[in-house]
Amino acid sequence: MIFTKTEYLSRLSKVKNVMDQKNMDVIILTDPSNMNYLTGYDGWSFYVPQGVIVSLDKDEPIWFGRKQDSKGAMITTYLNNDNILGYPEHLIQAPPKHPYDFVTDFINENNWSNKNIGVEMDSYYYTAEIHNRLLTQCSNAKFKNAHLLVNWIRYVKSDAEIAYMKEGAKLVEAGMQTAFDEIKPGVRQSTVAGKIQNTLLGGNKEINIGGEYGGLNMILASGKSASASHLTPTDKKFNNNEGTIIELGGVKHRYHCALSRTVYIGEPDKKLADTLKVTNEGIERAIEATKPGNTCHDVAIAFWSVLEKHGVEKESRAGYSIGLGYPPDWGEHTLSIRKNEMTVLEPNVTYHLMCGMWMDTWGLELSESIRVTNDGCELFCNFSRDLHIVK
Amino acid sequence: MIFTKTEYLSRLSKVKNVMDQKNMDVIILTDPSNMNYLTGYDGWSFYVPQGVIVSLDKDEPIWFGRKQDSKGAMITTYLNNDNILGYPEHLIQAPPKHPYDFVTDFINENNWSNKNIGVEMDSYYYTAEIHNRLLTQCSNAKFKNAHLLVNWIRYVKSDAEIAYMKEGAKLVEAGMQTAFDEIKPGVRQSTVAGKIQNTLLGGNKEINIGGEYGGLNMILASGKSASASHLTPTDKKFNNNEGTIIELGGVKHRYHCALSRTVYIGEPDKKLADTLKVTNEGIERAIEATKPGNTCHDVAIAFWSVLEKHGVEKESRAGYSIGLGYPPDWGEHTLSIRKNEMTVLEPNVTYHLMCGMWMDTWGLELSESIRVTNDGCELFCNFSRDLHIVK
Numbered sequence: 001m002i003f004t005k006t007e008y009l010s011r012l013s014k015v016k017n018v019m020d021q022k023n024m025d026v027i028i029l030t031d032p033s034n035m036n037y038l039t040g041y042d043g044w045s046f047y048v049p050q051g052v053i054v055s056l057d058k059d060e061p062i063w064f065g066r067k068q069d070s071k072g073a074m075i076t077t078y079l080n081n082d083n084i085l086g087y088p089e090h091l092i093q094a095p096p097k098h099p100y101d102f103v104t105d106f107i108n109e110n111n112w113s114n115k116n117i118g119v120e121m122d123s124y125y126y127t128a129e130i131h132n133r134l135l136t137q138c139s140n141a142k143f144k145n146a147h148l149l150v151n152w153i154r155y156v157k158s159d160a161e162i163a164y165m166k167e168g169a170k171l172v173e174a175g176m177q178t179a180f181d182e183i184k185p186g187v188r189q190s191t192v193a194g195k196i197q198n199t200l201l202g203g204n205k206e207i208n209i210g211g212e213y214g215g216l217n218m219i220l221a222s223g224k225s226a227s228a229s230h231l232t233p234t235d236k237k238f239n240n241n242e243g244t245i246i247e248l249g250g251v252k253h254r255y256h257c258a259l260s261r262t263v264y265i266g267e268p269d270k271k272l273a274d275t276l277k278v279t280n281e282g283i284e285r286a287i288e289a290t291k292p293g294n295t296c297h298d299v300a301i302a303f304w305s306v307l308e309k310h311g312v313e314k315e316s317r318a319g320y321s322i323g324l325g326y327p328p329d330w331g332e333h334t335l336s337i338r339k340n341e342m343t344v345l346e347p348n349v350t351y352h353l354m355c356g357m358w359m360d361t362w363g364l365e366l367s368e369s370i371r372v373t374n375d376g377c378e379l380f381c382n383f384s385r386d387l388h389i390v391k
Numbered sequence: 392m393i394f395t396k397t398e399y400l401s402r403l404s405k406v407k408n409v410m411d412q413k414n415m416d417v418i419i420l421t422d423p424s425n426m427n428y429l430t431g432y433d434g435w436s437f438y439v440p441q442g443v444i445v446s447l448d449k450d451e452p453i454w455f456g457r458k459q460d461s462k463g464a465m466i467t468t469y470l471n472n473d474n475i476l477g478y479p480e481h482l483i484q485a486p487p488k489h490p491y492d493f494v495t496d497f498i499n500e501n502n503w504s505n506k507n508i509g510v511e512m513d514s515y516y517y518t519a520e521i522h523n524r525l526l527t528q529c530s531n532a533k534f535k536n537a538h539l540l541v542n543w544i545r546y547v548k549s550d551a552e553i554a555y556m557k558e559g560a561k562l563v564e565a566g567m568q569t570a571f572d573e574i575k576p577g578v579r580q581s582t583v584a585g586k587i588q589n590t591l592l593g594g595n596k597e598i599n600i601g602g603e604y605g606g607l608n609m610i611l612a613s614g615k616s617a618s619a620s621h622l623t624p625t626d627k628k629f630n631n632n633e634g635t636i637i638e639l640g641g642v643k644h645r646y647h648c649a650l651s652r653t654v655y656i657g658e659p660d661k662k663l664a665d666t667l668k669v670t671n672e673g674i675e676r677a678i679e680a681t682k683p684g685n686t687c688h689d690v691a692i693a694f695w696s697v698l699e700k701h702g703v704e705k706e707s708r709a710g711y712s713i714g715l716g717y718p719p720d721w722g723e724h725t726l727s728i729r730k731n732e733m734t735v736l737e738p739n740v741t742y743h744l745m746c747g748m749w750m751d752t753w754g755l756e757l758s759e760s761i762r763v764t765n766d767g768c769e770l771f772c773n774f775s776r777d778l779h780i781v782k
Contacts, residue, residue: 190601
């Protein structure tokens with residue numbers, strides 16, 4: 001068990017309270033992070049329909065998924081086996097049959113078909129087809145939008161969650177150091193990516209921690225490709241006089257600590273060096289503004305005021321909540337760091353202050369994963385934000 | 392460019408032909424594999440809404456996505472910049488605003504709002520919320536289900552696609568050899584996983600190829616956890632007298648070659664050794680049955696007849712189409728190897744013959760990625776299927 005049963009039950013209780021307030025009798029969660037949060041379930045099975053059902057009239061959540069994955073639910077969750085439902089194999093990728101034919105039968109058998117049922121309308125893996133099956137096959141139920149309901153409960157982390165993120169921090173620091181050590185002209189990006197993954201997963205002798213796959217793959221792009229925000233390593237070689245952006249995640253028990261830095265091979269030109277300096281000054285002001293009671297807007301104003309002073313433009317947001325995640329994301333989809341976002345920071349809120357500067361033909365990235373403390377904040381990592389120069 | 396423009400245009404032409412047959416004027420594709428197939432787009436940006444629109448009245452597809460990702464589309468696709476649409480940042484994760492507010496405006500401006508529009512109802516990243524926005528904001532359009540429309544066009548591979556899968560095969564063979572070499576009692580799974588990833592991405596001196604992240608993460612589970620189908624490496628240590636299942640993908644330009652094998656530390660018990668032998672005999676019969684004109688049913692009968700002869704049960708399907716993929720899957724969702732599936736095999740159809748035997752408290756896996764040839768089939772890998780024993 002990754003967390004105590006007490007912690008899982010406390011999470012469940014919070015979810016049921018919100019369900020009660022929102023007049024939902026039942027919710028169906030398909031976001032793998034929300035499934036994990038409430039049950040501990042951990043498996044790469046989200047490529048087929050699966051979910052967790054919470055009902056106010058049941059003590060435990062109910063996991064459902066493909067029958068062959070129910071064994072994984074027995075191994076990784078705290079649930080009684082009675083609450084683990086495997087649907088039959090003949091429903092897999094065999095339209096017009098669908099796994100939700102099984103789920104809607106289950107709902108109807110449980111006399112939930114005239115209840116208020118919350119569904120995560122815009123969450124990963126909750127497809128239009130799934131929603132249609134529910135609407136047509138449970139036609140007396142009233143469906144309500146439970147998108148982000150659990151995410152907002154995850155917004156404030158427990159100390160146990162923070163502890164895993166701190167292990168992720170050690171992994172991502174080690175991974176970034178590997179990137180700095182291995183990037184050289186003439187070496188393939190994919191070769192360096194392999195060595196970085198080796199560190200992110202296997203750790204090193206100093207930290208002696210094992211990691212996991214990330215909710216995002218590493219972002220690593222050089223030269224003109226660094227002007228784009230989400231390109232991944234290819235077999236291209238590193239060249240002289242090119243910058244490389246690197247965004248990595250260290251992951252422990254699905255909890256992420258992200259870190260971004262920029263590497264330059266050769267003598268950086270003035271615009272890169274100057275923009276990095278301005279970005280870093282913005283980061284310092286944003287960190288100072290990160291404290292309980294302040295809003296995301298306050299942090300954004302602190303950051304952009306520096307950029308505006310120096311005439312540097314950045315349209316994209318400067319950060320987002322981070323923690324528990326599965327592909328395709330490690331962001332938690334609650335807070336964003338941008339102007340006019342009035343979400344209030346609280347102790348143990350965690351976010352990724354992500355300052356990607358994607359310019360016309362080049363780019364840079366600097367970021368920090370941050371925990372709000374009782375009177376300010378702390379960085380998860382302790383890793384220089386200077387441009388790393390390879391001579 | 393990963394493929395010639397001629398190849399991209401040929402793909403587009405096939406899609407338009409099917410659209411025409413199905414009376415669709417426009418289709419919106421959200422499956423990242425289908426986006427890549429038609430445009431070359433490659434970025435880890437599918438965690439926010441994005442898509443490719445094909446219209447019978449336009450020469451080129453249209454890419455849409457977050458503005459900061461449009462630079463990635465300019466770099467990785469063959470599209471004219473006019474056909475790359477970036478939606479504004481304020482729509483990102485800021486409900487009730489939504490990126491499809493931009494998309495529906497675009498549809499209405501193009502006078503498509505009274506057309507027949509195909510959407511991928513059950514594809515990854517096509518959420519219920521997205522579908523609702525389209526229905527309510529383009530209320531005169533008629534929406535049709537285009538789920539798997541492009542996938543079935545991808546069903547038969549070009550020689551260029553096969554060539555990339557063959558590079559993936561070299562990577563996955565090397566990765567599996569790393570697993571065999573590194574699994575030892577007392578070593579952490581995550582340590583071995585790091586070394587495997589290092590090989591899958593960086594290759595080795597012999598093959599001199601760089602790889603990419605997989606549509607699935609590696610599956611690696613030992614002992615009782617090997618009885619579950621989709622558990623991933625943790626920081627647990629390998630133990631004596633335990634079997635480990637390993638499923639890996641070698642990836643080149645998003646084309647996958649998958650391979651699964653089983654490792655045992657110590658002296659395997661009879662049931663594991665016997666079941667592996669039976670499974671392997673089933674695989675041999677399935678390979679013999681893989682040829683143009685035969686159906687998936689024929690291959691399944693060949694495989695299960697061996698299992699039935701020996702009284703071994705397997706409920707889950709024994710394979711699926713493989714090729715182009717993004718998380719969460721490398722399967723292409725067309726053919727499945729199971730009884731009564733009458734899909735006909737053709738030359739250059741590629742599938743993953745995946746024989747996972749997940750038993751009560753233990754498991755084994757053997758698999759091969761296979762190409763149908765003009766008169767039979769060929770395996771992508773040349774790698775012994777014997778149980779690998781670590782003494």
